[in-house]
Amino acid sequence: MRVTRRRLRVGAALLVTGALVLSGCDSTGTEAAPSPSASPTPSRTFTAGAPGAGDAYFPSYGNGGYDVARYAVKVRYDPAKDHLTGTTTVQATATADLSTFNLDLAGLTVTAVTVDGAPATHRRERNELVIKPASGLVNGNGFVAEITYEGVPKPLRNETLGEGGFLHTPDGAIALGQPESASTWYPVNDHPSDKATYDFEVTVPDGLTAVSNGVPGGKASKDGWTTWKWSEKSPMASYLSTLVIGQFRITTATHRGKPVYSAVAIAANGSADSSIAETTEVADYLETVFGPYPFDAYGGVVVSDNRISYALETQSRPVYSAGFFRQGVNTEVVAHELAHQWFGDSVSLGRWEDIWLNEGFATYAEWLWAEHTRKSTAKAAFDSRYAGASAKLWKTPPGKPGAKELFSESVYQRGGMTLHALRMSVGDKAFFQIVRAWAAEKHNGTATTAEFVALAERVSGKQLDALFDAWLYGTQRPALPRRL
Numbered sequence: 215m216r217v218t219r220r221r222l223r224v225g226a227a228l229l230v231t232g233a234l235v236l237s238g239c240d241s242t243g244t245e246a247a248p249s250p251s252a253s254p255t256p257s258r259t260f261t262a263g264a265p266g267a268g269d270a271y272f273p274s275y276g277n278g279g280y281d282v283a284r285y286a287v288k289v290r291y292d293p294a295k296d297h298l299t300g301t302t303t304v305q306a307t308a309t310a311d312l313s314t315f316n317l318d319l320a321g322l323t324v325t326a327v328t329v330d331g332a333p334a335t336h337r338r339e340r341n342e343l344v345i346k347p348a349s350g351l352v353n354g355n356g357f358v359a360e361i362t363y364e365g366v367p368k369p370l371r372n373e374t375l376g377e378g379g380f381l382h383t384p385d386g387a388i389a390l391g392q393p394e395s396a397s398t399w400y401p402v403n404d405h406p407s408d409k410a411t412y413d414f415e416v417t418v419p420d421g422l423t424a425v426s427n428g429v430p431g432g433k434a435s436k437d438g439w440t441t442w443k444w445s446e447k448s449p450m451a452s453y454l455s456t457l458v459i460g461q462f463r464i465t466t467a468t469h470r471g472k473p474v475y476s477a478v479a480i481a482a483n484g485s486a487d488s489s490i491a492e493t494t495e496v497a498d499y500l501e502t503v504f505g506p507y508p509f510d511a512y513g514g515v516v517v518s519d520n521r522i523s524y525a526l527e528t529q530s531r532p533v534y535s536a537g538f539f540r541q542g543v544n545t546e547v548v549a550h551e552l553a554h555q556w557f558g559d560s561v562s563l564g565r566w567e568d569i570w571l572n573e574g575f576a577t578y579a580e581w582l583w584a585e586h587t588r589k590s591t592a593k594a595a596f597d598s599r600y601a602g603a604s605a606k607l608w609k610t611p612p613g614k615p616g617a618k619e620l621f622s623e624s625v626y627q628r629g630g631m632t633l634h635a636l637r638m639s640v641g642d643k644a645f646f647q648i649v650r651a652w653a654a655e656k657h658n659g660t661a662t663t664a665e666f667v668a669l670a671e672r673v674s675g676k677q678l679d680a681l682f683d684a685w686l687y688g689t690q691r692p693a694l695p696r697r698l
């Protein structure tokens with residue numbers, strides 16, 4: 215589902231196909247009216263859906279011409295054979311008159327595709343699955359595609375950003391990664407601008423645990439295989455989906471009426487368990503700053519594999535490298551990943567260049583948590599970086615870092631400093647009102663930097679373009695902000 219960008223995208227798609235007058239527009243001509251009863255007419259022109267969502271940094275990610283509402287992903291994985299079989303159902307709405315449409319799928323072999331129950335033809339073009347339904351899909355109409363596939367899943371390699379996606383581990387698997395990973399284990403519109411709800415059913419040999427996002431739906435065993443169900447009912451960007459299979463220490467609880475489900479790899483040390491056990495306490499603190507926790511479940515997964523050296527804010531249940539806890543209890547990283555549940559997961563990117571909206575907020579949350587736990591203060595974090603930061607920090611603009619610098623120090627540290635600079639400019643009261651209004655107004659949606667600047671100006675009543683220009687887009691150290 216698309217929230218804020220839908221109007222724009224639909225308009226653009228119509229112009230491209232030249233079908234403006236034929237495609238069920240309302241009288242303003244800018245929005246496709248849902249027209250469930252519309253049927254193909256000879257005057258309609260059906261064209262191929264775009265193979266990319268149009269992201270400036272990653273043009274091939276995602277696809278055009280439709281909007282997914284829900285995925286049902288059913289996979290069976292046999293770690294002994296490193297073999298996966300799957301059936302994924304994609305429930306979507308056409309946003310253009312489509313002769314064909316694409317899903318992203320890396321590797322794997324597609325054995326059958328149906329659209330609305332009828333067999334569809336399909337072909338592969340590298341990591342694109344091109345589907346041709348028996349008849350064209352009409353703009354505004356819903357459709358259901360079912361894809362059956364199998365094979366040995368492989369991760370994707372990005373030249374500068376490293377590996378992402380499905381990794382086979384000695385006792386299972388870890389599917390994880392940003393900015394892309396989902397297409398290594400299910401066919402997907404793999405761009406965060408198209409959020410959807412998810413139901414997962416994962417079948418693994420008895421004795422192994424399979425953890426994914428959202429609310430646990432229980433497990434059932436049959437003929438030596440156990441099927442685990444997970445359900446994420448809040449819209450989720452595809453890179454925030456995860457699947458972790460292996461042997462774990464499991465903790466379950468209920469917190470404020472919501473399930474808590476955490477899994478720590480048996481190879482991780484006890485500090486990992488102690489740190490993950492603080493999840494609900496950290497979330498409760500962040501709730502006092504950002505507003506209500508946005509999802510239906512809590513948890514964390516700790517993996518122990520030397521190829522995973524990071525943490526990722528997978529929705530409702532972040533995944534952490536065991537390395538974060540090797541030196542002892544570490545709640546800073548927990549605060550970072552949980553802050554992403556508000557900023558990154560609930561309020562999502564419509565385009566990757568706005569990544570500071572995720573990482574700047576998560577970094578700032580670490581500083582706030584450190585202040586709350588009396589380790590240091592947000593002011594001290596800002597001051598030390600302002601005084602001592604490397605030249606690179608000032609050269610790379612966090613608001614437009616470039617694809618190669620997506621996860622650079624500037625995006626994280628200068629991104630966090632941008633928020634503190636805003637706080638210095640508008641004062642504490644307006645600053646925390648801005649942060650809460652951002653979380654509330656963009657809840658379950660997608661957002662841009664321009665929208666954040668506009669909201670900050672509206673809530674504070676101050677003109678802030680000079681401040682954001684310097685902090686987000688400047689290529690030298692900005693002057694210290696003064697109270698406006």
Ligand code: TRP
Nearest residue numbers: 391392393524525526527551621
């Ligand atoms: N977004 C993650 C975090 O800050 C970190 C991250 C950066 C990452 N690049 C990644 C995670 C690549 C997985 C893959 O919490």
Ligand code: ZN
Nearest residue numbers: 550572573576
């Ligand atoms: Zn982060």
